[in-house]
Amino acid sequence: MVSAIRVAPTAATRAINLLRTVQYTHPPTCPCHSNPSHHHHHQNESSSLIHHARRTLTTPIDPSRQKEYAFEMASSNIRFGPGCTKEVGMDMKNLGAKKVMVVTDANVAKLDAMKQTIEGLEKEGIAYIVYDKTRVEPKESSVKDAISFSKAHDPDAFLAVGGGSVIDTTKLMNLYTCNPDASFLDFVNAPLGKGLPITSSLRPLIAIPTTAGTGSETTGTAIFDMESKRAKTGIAHRSLRPTLGICDPLNTRTMPSAVHASSGLDVLCHALESWTAIPYYERMPRPTNPISRPAYQGANPISDIFSLQALRSTAKYLPRAVKDPDDHEAQEQMLLAATLAGVGFGNAGVHLCHAMSYPISGQNPARYTQPGYVVPQGQPLIPHGVSVAVTAPSVFRFTGPSNPDRHLAAAEALGVDISQVKKEDAGHVLADRLARFISDLGGQPKGLKDLGFDKTHVEELVQGTLPQKRVLVLAPNLSGDEDVQREKDQLRGLFEDALEF
Structure with missing residues (x-):
């Protein structure tokens, strides 16, 4: 049996421990992907950290001036492959959907992507309502019209078929249908809106992109034009991201x-x-x-x-x-x-x-x-x-x-x-x-x-x-x-x- 031996920490050990503490609290400024304008020379880094530690120990911490120390990764589930649009009906059935709001625009409504989508839903016997008045490059007014339509029908799932404008509009329909008492500006990005966090659970949303650009099928961002401010804004929160993005290359072949x-x-x-x-x-x-x-x-x-x-x-x-x-x-x-x-x-x-x-x-x-x-x-x-x-x-x-x-x-x-x-x-x-x-x-x-x-x-x-x-x-x-x-x-x-x- 070997007994543990305790050794009093040396000055060097205490300095190393202090450096480690500082590095944990304030991430090192020169990882492999860092910004050179923030770099310290390595030979000066130890003294800089010790100086920073002393200052930290004697200065009250202002939370508004603390730098980030972590990052998060969030993305929709993605399915990629030619012809996979036809699986969407089964996806909705697997999600337990009974009444689906299908969102598209007047142009995409005529395309094979929409035909495949409707056939998939009908094959599984899932009821659906189509909203095909989405505006390309949405405006506040067009988004509010879409939200009103969605609230009136109160679907239990959403299905976006189109480009980023369609997918973004559908995200907002989902958000405000699930928060019927919210003011429109509650979730809009500050300073144009209140920028409140989204705390409620949203309903399943499947996105089928028909353009190869926005990546909206993966993100929690929805952008629109606020006409009264003559500038675009939007809502950004992880809760907005689609449950599933179905990326079918066959659907982009109709793009001009x-x-x-x-x-x-x-x-x-x-x-x-x-x-x-x-x-x-x-x-x-x-x-x-x-x-x-x-x-x-x-x-x-x-x-x-x-x-x-x-x-x-x-x-x-x-x-x-x-x-x-x-x-x-x-x-x-x-x-x-x-x-x-x-x-x-x-x-x-x-x-x-x-x-x-x-x-x-x-x-x-x-x-x-x-x-x-x-x-x-x-x-x-x-x-x-x-x-x-x-x-x-x-x-x-x-x-x-x-x-x-x-x-x-x-x-x-x-x-x-x-x-x-x-x-x-x-x-x-x-x-x-x-x-x-x-x-x-x-x-x-x-x-x-x-x-x-x-x-x-x-x-x-x-x-x-x-x-x-x-x-x-x-x-x-x-x-x-x-x-x-x-x-x-x-x-x-x-x-x-x-x-x-």
């Missing part, structure tokens, strides 16, 4: 070339923004309760894997999918890329391209309509993918210094030989590659001027971007609340730079 392009550009920006967002451990404040941890948390090691692979696939397959409507391999791979990017940004978040896109598409002063889109006559439309991509070169030129290695890795994924590129040129190299990539797709605006904006619109665009705090807090290099005037100046410069590329 213009929709392939715009949807693919959304995938591109989802991947780039989540890959370059601030690291999760730099986000503040740390939640006092895990229910308050936001869906968009900052770059993290798991989201990184999904985002970078989505970027590589988009670089390879989007040009092919846009060029050749019969390239089914490219279409299938873009649907997969959209789903991968959805898992990535659904947990890491997006930042400047998306924040700036919301006033772009919401304001649309020239009533621009993207060529190749089927919309009601006279209805202007800047597709979401176009509105995010049009600022991308400017955005990543601006964010480049925050983490040159990440921006160079993104450029390499897009086909750039980075072997001779200096780190200080990372943002410019990525921006130039993005400008060429977007232009080479054909039919895309090459700056805000092509959408009808000029310098006189910049101030209003800035004002429409400022409320997007949920994503702006993830933007590297942006001043944020620490210097609001400088943040406005930075946004103003970004919009001016994005007028043309």
